[in-house]
Amino acid sequence: MRCVWMVCVLCLAPAVAAILCKPDVTDGYKVRLSIKTALGDDAYEWSKSELFLFRAVLAFAVQRKTNNVNYDVSNILVCDETERVSFWFVVTTPDNTSELLPKLVVENAIRENRHRINSAFLLTDQTLDFVGINPTLAAPIEYDTPPWLIVFGVVMGVVCAGIVALLVSTFLQKKRAKKPSADPVDDEDGSGSIAGNGILCESIGDKDGTYNQGFTDDDRFTKL
Amino acid sequence: MGWNSRLKMPNPGLDQRVLSHAQLEKLEVEEAGERPKWDNKAQYMLTCVGFCVGLGNVWRFPYLCQSHGGGAFMIPFLILLVLEGIPLLHLEFAIGQRLRRGSIGVWSSINPYMLGVGIASMCVSLLVSLYYNTIIAWVLWYFFNSFQEPLPWSQCPVNVNRTGLEWECESSSPVDYFWYRNTLNITSAIDEPGGLQWWMVLCLISAWAVLYVCCIRGIETTGKAVYVTSTLPYVVLTIFLIRGLTLKGSISGIKFLFTPDLDELSNPATWLDAGAQVFYSFSLAFGGLISFSSYNSVHNNCEQDAVIISIINAFTSIFAATVIYTIIGFRATQRYDDCLAGNILTLINMFDLPEKSIDDSNYASSLSHLNSTYPAIISNLQLKTCNLNTFLTEGVEGTGLAFIVFTEAITKMPLAPLWSVLFFIMLFCLGLSSMFGNIEGVLVPLQDLKVFPKSWSKEAISGVTCLVCCCIGLIFVQGSGNYWLALFDSFAGSIPLLITGFCEMVGVVYVYGIDRFNEDLKFMIGHKPNIFWQSTWRVISPLIMLVIFLFYFATTISKELFYISWDPESVTFPTLKQKPYPVWIYIIIFLLAGVPSLAVPGAALFRAIWKRYC
Numbered sequence: 001m002r003c004v005w006m007v008c009v010l011c012l013a014p015a016v017a018a019i020l021c022k023p024d025v026t027d028g029y030k031v032r033l034s035i036k037t038a039l040g041d042d043a044y045e046w047s048k049s050e051l052f053l054f055r056a057v058l059a060f061a062v063q064r065k066t067n068n069v070n071y072d073v074s075n076i077l078v079c080d081e082t083e084r085v086s087f088w089f090v091v092t093t094p095d096n097t098s099e100l101l102p103k104l105v106v107e108n109a110i111r112e113n114r115h116r117i118n119s120a121f122l123l124t125d126q127t128l129d130f131v132g133i134n135p136t137l138a139a140p141i142e143y144d145t146p147p148w149l150i151v152f153g154v155v156m157g158v159v160c161a162g163i164v165a166l167l168v169s170t171f172l173q174k175k176r177a178k179k180p181s182a183d184p185v186d187d188e189d190g191s192g193s194i195a196g197n198g199i200l201c202e203s204i205g206d207k208d209g210t211y212n213q214g215f216t217d218d219d220r221f222t223k224l
Numbered sequence: 225m226g227w228n229s230r231l232k233m234p235n236p237g238l239d240q241r242v243l244s245h246a247q248l249e250k251l252e253v254e255e256a257g258e259r260p261k262w263d264n265k266a267q268y269m270l271t272c273v274g275f276c277v278g279l280g281n282v283w284r285f286p287y288l289c290q291s292h293g294g295g296a297f298m299i300p301f302l303i304l305l306v307l308e309g310i311p312l313l314h315l316e317f318a319i320g321q322r323l324r325r326g327s328i329g330v331w332s333s334i335n336p337y338m339l340g341v342g343i344a345s346m347c348v349s350l351l352v353s354l355y356y357n358t359i360i361a362w363v364l365w366y367f368f369n370s371f372q373e374p375l376p377w378s379q380c381p382v383n384v385n386r387t388g389l390e391w392e393c394e395s396s397s398p399v400d401y402f403w404y405r406n407t408l409n410i411t412s413a414i415d416e417p418g419g420l421q422w423w424m425v426l427c428l429i430s431a432w433a434v435l436y437v438c439c440i441r442g443i444e445t446t447g448k449a450v451y452v453t454s455t456l457p458y459v460v461l462t463i464f465l466i467r468g469l470t471l472k473g474s475i476s477g478i479k480f481l482f483t484p485d486l487d488e489l490s491n492p493a494t495w496l497d498a499g500a501q502v503f504y505s506f507s508l509a510f511g512g513l514i515s516f517s518s519y520n521s522v523h524n525n526c527e528q529d530a531v532i533i534s535i536i537n538a539f540t541s542i543f544a545a546t547v548i549y550t551i552i553g554f555r556a557t558q559r560y561d562d563c564l565a566g567n568i569l570t571l572i573n574m575f576d577l578p579e580k581s582i583d584d585s586n587y588a589s590s591l592s593h594l595n596s597t598y599p600a601i602i603s604n605l606q607l608k609t610c611n612l613n614t615f616l617t618e619g620v621e622g623t624g625l626a627f628i629v630f631t632e633a634i635t636k637m638p639l640a641p642l643w644s645v646l647f648f649i650m651l652f653c654l655g656l657s658s659m660f661g662n663i664e665g666v667l668v669p670l671q672d673l674k675v676f677p678k679s680w681s682k683e684a685i686s687g688v689t690c691l692v693c694c695c696i697g698l699i700f701v702q703g704s705g706n707y708w709l710a711l712f713d714s715f716a717g718s719i720p721l722l723i724t725g726f727c728e729m730v731g732v733v734y735v736y737g738i739d740r741f742n743e744d745l746k747f748m749i750g751h752k753p754n755i756f757w758q759s760t761w762r763v764i765s766p767l768i769m770l771v772i773f774l775f776y777f778a779t780t781i782s783k784e785l786f787y788i789s790w791d792p793e794s795v796t797f798p799t800l801k802q803k804p805y806p807v808w809i810y811i812i813i814f815l816l817a818g819v820p821s822l823a824v825p826g827a828a829l830f831r832a833i834w835k836r837y838c
Contacts, residue, residue: 084576084579149368151371
């Protein structure tokens with residue numbers, strides 16, 4: 001009698017499981033894996049062992065979330081597998097295998113352990129897609145000083161140093177030029193400008209572009 | 225000789241205003257005169273090449289080339305280069321070298337009534353300097369921001385609640401967002417000033433500071449700076465060419481650029497655009513080239529220089545276009561691949577097909593098969609149409625090319641910060657070397673007009689000029705700055721230059737006298753200019769200038785003026801929205817284009833009245 005009862009239960013169990021997990025179930029999620037996109041030539045084949053790993057990782061995630069209540073691989077039910085490598089899964093409670101864990105608990109468990117789940121399969125948030133669970137965005141990188149200000153500071157420092165250096169060198173040049181001012185030899189050698197009586201000819205009368213250089217030759221030798 | 229000598233206008237007193245050949249010879253031998261000199265020929269050539277080769281070669285020419293029939297565009301470009309560009313260049317070099325003055329000095333020497341041409345050149349140089357340095361400030365901003373991984377324009381920022389991406393960024397693209405929001409912080413209309421953007425003010429100050437340190441003593445410091453600023457762009461372009469050719473899709477970019485469409489040659493707009501590009505590309509009529517050439521020795525071979533610089537300019541345009549289009553080809557192919565991959569993913573997700581069952585090669589056939597079997601589902605999916613040509617023609621001109629398209633392409637390359645740094649250093653050098661010429665075209669006339677007291681040193685004069693320009697340039701770093709810049713670019717740097725260029729030719733050939741000019745050239749370079757120069761100077765080039773000017777004037781006057789704005793609230797966002805200019809802008813437009821143009825006859829009129837009544 002007991003044997004018959006056990007056989008009946010065993011036969012019913014997969015049927016019960018089948019009813020619990022089905023496409024578009026309220027407390028379950030659809031998962032899509034894009035292994036070939038993520039790994040290219042290093043892609044592994046999706047097999048029963050991979051599915052087992054998935055169930056194990058998910059059990060781990062839920063166990064972690066529910067403060068170490070003992071979940072087993074058998075608590076994760078999978079159905080509707082396709083060639084795409086997509087399937088639906090639901091999570092049953094360990095105490096009562098016909099009761100499903102609420103959607104929100106499952107979602108939070110996956111969110112908190114997303115990184116671990118991704119790493120187990122060498123995939124990313126985009127290639128291991130839990131349909132309906134959007135990946136939390138990475139925190140934006142906060143800099144103490146924006147990098148551009150640092151580069152700006154460096155460039156401006158160099159430029160200002162250059163300006164100061166050039167202005168100082170001009171100032172020193174002028175000082176040095178002023179020193180031998182009474183030396184009569186300078187004019188003869190010609191510092192490049194023609195001067196008569198110490199007045200540069202170019203500065204005299206340049207109205208309307210009229211430039212009469214008729215006197216320049218004479219003034220070179222007229223030093224009073 | 226013959227008919228042309230009779231066409232010369234009466235020009236009394238010319239001999240008193242210019243140095244005679246004997247005096248020039250004496251000046252040369254004794255190395256007398258306060259005028260600055262080039263340390264060597266290389267400095268002069270590099271400065272002129274730097275002035276001519278600018279941002280336009282990188283971001284205007286490739287677009288023109290591609291939109292006007294690809295390889296076929298070379299034909300009008302090269303023809304007009306020879307008939308318009310080289311003669312004008314030779315003319316400016318020769319007249320500067322002969323008269324040994326800046327632009328104001330040259331035109332008032334030729335005839336005091338032509339002072340207006342010099343003033344027009346100065347005004348245009350000033351207006352262009354104001355906005356051109358703002359572009360350099362933008363380049364500097366991007367350069368400063370290139371020293372981080374990942375680049376700030378590669379991803380959208382997260383919104384305030386950390387629930388998703390910033391809306392404005394998500395609906396457009398990270399590069400658009402970084403350009404319009406993080407860089408410009410642009411308002412939606414030109415009459416909304418939006419306030420000064422402090423980070424851009426800092427960049428503007430650094431741009432003017434760098435310019436000041438290079439121009440502080442005139443060509444003495446500029447001549448040293450050009451060793452770097454004129455050569456570095458070529459190095460970077462070569463590096464980018466090698467890098468670009470190794471990227472996927474670069475060849476499709478080059479093919480797209482150079483595929484000739486000979487039908488475009490019958491379109492007059494092609495020839496006019498080619499002529500305008502040649503004219504603006506050579507930075508003629510700014511006065512800077514005349515100034516640079518006046519620092520040369522009297523017997524410098526300006527004819528050879530003009531030909532060499534023209535060839536270098538043309539070569540650079542074509543070289544830069546090739547490089548740009550390898551990168552654009554790469555970006556377009558990436559975008560196309562992403563678009564296709566997105567569609568394929570949608571299809572295999574919908575129908576639960578295995579991965580790689582649909583790929584690029586059988587996408588079209590698979591799609592049509594699925595469409596015939598499940599047409600309703602397919603139409604609901606709203607698949608995007610992926611067309612490589614659309615991506616290749618996207619926004620590939622001006623600031624859009626440099627700050628949006630190219631920066632996006634860089635983010636897809638490995639070692640992105642390195643390429644970004646190189647690219648923006650190249651743009652910076654190109655812009656800075658052109659600014660040297662612009663500033664020269666402002667500083668020398670200011671000195672000739674005796675605006676500054678004689679006691680002021682060169683450093684003080686250039687310092688004050690840079691400071692004033694920087695302060696006025698603050699218009700361009702407010703929220704609506706980009707719209708103002710586009711306004712200045714369209715009106716200050718176009719029509720007045722054409723008028724000035726035309727007057728320059730007419731002035732030298734008919735007022736100064738082509739016979740006298742030929743004699744001068746014989747004195748300077750040893751032989752009289754041949755029939756090519758004679759025909760182009762007297763007839764061909766002025767005619768081309770006149771035709772281009774009339775066409776541009778007619779199109780500008782006839783059409784309604786509008787600008788494109790970035791308006792997040794518009795229905796068509798993220799496409800830029802066309803808005804008409806408010807009425808008061810027309811006054812500004814008149815000032816920008818009208819004042820320099822009217823200075824040409826205005827100064828003559830003013831002088832005539834002054835002479836009569838004083």
